[in-house]
Amino acid sequence: MRFDKKMVWLEKVTRNLMLFVGLLGIIVIYLGFFYLLFSGRDTSILPWYLLLSPWICVFYGLSRKRQLEVFEWLKKKIVRK
16 A cells, blocks of 8 residues: 555544544533533533533544535634624
């Protein structure tokens, strides 16, 4: 296998792994958070970035085109015309 093909394969595997880990993290972290929230336990001890961290994995698991679409969507949401 040539070096180019190895790198393309490695990038695809890494992106898919990041996407899988991010989605699994969203499920586990948010289910745990909502369990604590609805059971009446204190959730103030949880840092805010705990809820954002799986989304970072999902973002980097997306293709470059999808990442740029996410940036455009965020820019439309944040910047007021």
